[in-house]
Amino acid sequence: MATEITPPPINDPEAAEAKATLETMLKAYPAKTARKRAKQLLVNDPETPPQIGANSRTTPGIITQRGCTYAGCRGVVIGPIHDILHITHGPIGCGYYSWLSRRNLVRPRHVDDTNYLQYAMSTDMMEEQIIFGGEKKLAQAIREAYEIFHPKAISIYSTCPVGLIGDDVHSVARDMKEELGINVFAFSCEGYKGVSQSAGHHIANNGVFKHMIGLNDEGDKAEFNINLLGEYNIGGDAWAIDDVLRKCGIHVTATLSGDVTYDQVCKAHTVDLNTVMCHRSINYMAEMMEKKFGIPWIKVNFVGAEATAKSLRKIAAFFQDKKLTDRVEEVIAQGNAELKPIRDEVTARCKGKKAALFVGGSRAHSYQHLFSDIGMETIAAGYEFAHRDDYEGRSVLPTIKVDADSRNIEEITVEQDPVRFKARKTPEQLQALAEEGFTFKDYSGMMSEMKKNTLIIDDISHHEIEKLVELRKPDIICSGIKDKFIIEKMGIPCKQLHSYDYSGPYTAFEGAANFYREIDRMLHTKVWSYVVPPWLKTAPVTTDATPE
Ligand code: CFM
Numbered sequence: 001m002a003t004e005i006t007p008p009p010i011n012d013p014e015a016a017e018a019k020a021t022l023e024t025m026l027k028a029y030p031a032k033t034a035r036k037r038a039k040q041l042l043v044n045d046p047e048t049p050p051q052i053g054a055n056s057r058t059t060p061g062i063i064t065q066r067g068c069t070y071a072g073c074r075g076v077v078i079g080p081i082h083d084i085l086h087i088t089h090g091p092i093g094c095g096y097y098s099w100l101s102r103r104n105l106v107r108p109r110h111v112d113d114t115n116y117l118q119y120a121m122s123t124d125m126m127e128e129q130i131i132f133g134g135e136k137k138l139a140q141a142i143r144e145a146y147e148i149f150h151p152k153a154i155s156i157y158s159t160c161p162v163g164l165i166g167d168d169v170h171s172v173a174r175d176m177k178e179e180l181g182i183n184v185f186a187f188s189c190e191g192y193k194g195v196s197q198s199a200g201h202h203i204a205n206n207g208v209f210k211h212m213i214g215l216n217d218e219g220d221k222a223e224f225n226i227n228l229l230g231e232y233n234i235g236g237d238a239w240a241i242d243d244v245l246r247k248c249g250i251h252v253t254a255t256l257s258g259d260v261t262y263d264q265v266c267k268a269h270t271v272d273l274n275t276v277m278c279h280r281s282i283n284y285m286a287e288m289m290e291k292k293f294g295i296p297w298i299k300v301n302f303v304g305a306e307a308t309a310k311s312l313r314k315i316a317a318f319f320q321d322k323k324l325t326d327r328v329e330e331v332i333a334q335g336n337a338e339l340k341p342i343r344d345e346v347t348a349r350c351k352g353k354k355a356a357l358f359v360g361g362s363r364a365h366s367y368q369h370l371f372s373d374i375g376m377e378t379i380a381a382g383y384e385f386a387h388r389d390d391y392e393g394r395s396v397l398p399t400i401k402v403d404a405d406s407r408n409i410e411e412i413t414v415e416q417d418p419v420r421f422k423a424r425k426t427p428e429q430l431q432a433l434a435e436e437g438f439t440f441k442d443y444s445g446m447m448s449e450m451k452k453n454t455l456i457i458d459d460i461s462h463h464e465i466e467k468l469v470e471l472r473k474p475d476i477i478c479s480g481i482k483d484k485f486i487i488e489k490m491g492i493p494c495k496q497l498h499s500y501d502y503s504g505p506y507t508a509f510e511g512a513a514n515f516y517r518e519i520d521r522m523l524h525t526k527v528w529s530y531v532v533p534p535w536l537k538t539a540p541v542t543t544d545a546t547p548e
Contacts, residue, residue: 072200090159219270233258235504
């Protein structure tokens with residue numbers, strides 16, 4: 001029996017088709033699983049976004065794209081800070097699989113700059129530590145790492161067994177901080193701690209805020225001084241954004257955490273505005289910095305030409321400075337002029353083609369802008385681990401139920417700093433901004449920017465991807481390494497939107513040009529015509545073929 005997805009559409013064949021696709025996907029599941037999945041498979045309505053069952057546990061047995069809490073903390077948010085040592089406390093596998101697997105690029109500023117990102121450090125827990133405890137081995141590893149590298153700071157990450165046996169990583173960090181005289185801090189980011197890597201982002205935000213933000217009050221001297229939060233420099237994205245901001249005269253003190261140093265993070269609280277790229281991974285930090293130091297935040301997006309222009313204009317509007325506004329307009333005009341011939345050429349070939357995007361907690365939304373730039377429509381999209389607000393918009397935040405899995409993650413209490421809190425705008429300035437229609441924290445989520453009756457699929461499974469390809473035949477799918485080759489064996493190109501398949505950057509005007517060309521190339525290479533998808537193969541499969 002098919003599970004009910006949405007109320008039956010009245011005289012809307014498009015909605016009926018969308019609903020039928022989702023029902024076909026659900027048919028293979030046992031009734032209980034289908035009921036749960038039905039809350040995560042929706043037909044979109046941009047006017048009144050339907051409620052989605054996001055950030056819930058994946059049913060065991062379903063092949064998910066998700067990662068673990070340790071990955072979100074160590075790998076995503078803190079790992080890219082390149083001049084502190086990152087030590088994984090756990091068996092060697094966790095350290096090994098988080099070694100250089102994310103393309104958060106770094107380039108040294110000076111010849112004597114430190115970059116530890118090519119190292120994988122682990123306490124290499126063995127049976128003995130699992131039985132008798134691993135705190136001594138951890139302390140020893142910290143000492144050893146310090147003696148070899150003399151870093152400015154050391155960060156420790158707990159893996160699953162550490163939480164199970166109860167090692168107190170925080171007290172080890174405190175002792176070592178005292179012994180070595182450098183900043184040492186730890187994260188209880190055991191893989192099982194939350195339903196996905198999203199919990200690790202939250203834990204990381206708390207730790208960065210507690211142990212790094214605010215340590216150095218000597219800020220950079222710049223007229224228009226901002227941070228770029230939630231930008232990790234995958235394939236050089238942060239560099240492309242920084243280039244365009246620099247042309248406008250906007251200074252970035254810290255990018256959290258793409259190509260960033262420990263010192264930059266320590267003075268991040270001195271800026272006047274926080275701009276947030278990836279809302280999912282860093283919204284906690286933006287909120288905490290506002291509360292403690294008075295830094296307001298706005299959502300930005302530098303993926304796509306229109307989005308880049310809109311974000312630059314919004315930053316300029318915040319500073320209420322004519323000079324800056326003029327320069328921003330010049331940069332936008334120049335960027336668009338350079339981009340236009342490429343965009344036109346690619347649009348002529350790609351217009352009308354269909355994309356589907358399943359990635360992370362941010363890009364499934366932002367990359368739709370790049371596709372619409374070249375006349376392509378996104379027919380289905382979904383996040384791996386985002387929450388309801390990333391789909392439905394921040395206005396639903398008060399209605400999100402806190403379940404046992406979210407209660408597991410510490411909510412730190414942040415208070416206004418009695419000395420360092422400084423309102424960045426006077427009430428009059430805020431009034432003027434409001435009159436111009438300027439809004440802070442205005443993230444409206446993915447659904448309101450997608451067409452009516454498009455498919456929204458949260459935490460998509462391999463089975464559902466196969467059905468999507470079979471039934472809706474997208475011309476390209478953006479996803480990750482776990483799906484890439486399954487999709488390509490079905491004759492559909494798959495662009496990896498986590499790692500960018502060795503290329504990038506894809507942000508700002510420069511990145512847009514790169515992406516248009518890449519999609520054009522992938523769509524039009526002849527190789528896909530040689531692939532026969534499994535459902536069109538008629539030859540019987542035999543297992544006893546005699547070799548010639
Ligand atoms: Fe934010 Fe990211 Fe993403 Fe993310 Fe990620 Fe990533 Fe991502 Mo892979 S922080 S939510 S946990 S934009 S690693 S740089 S590509 S899943 S969509």
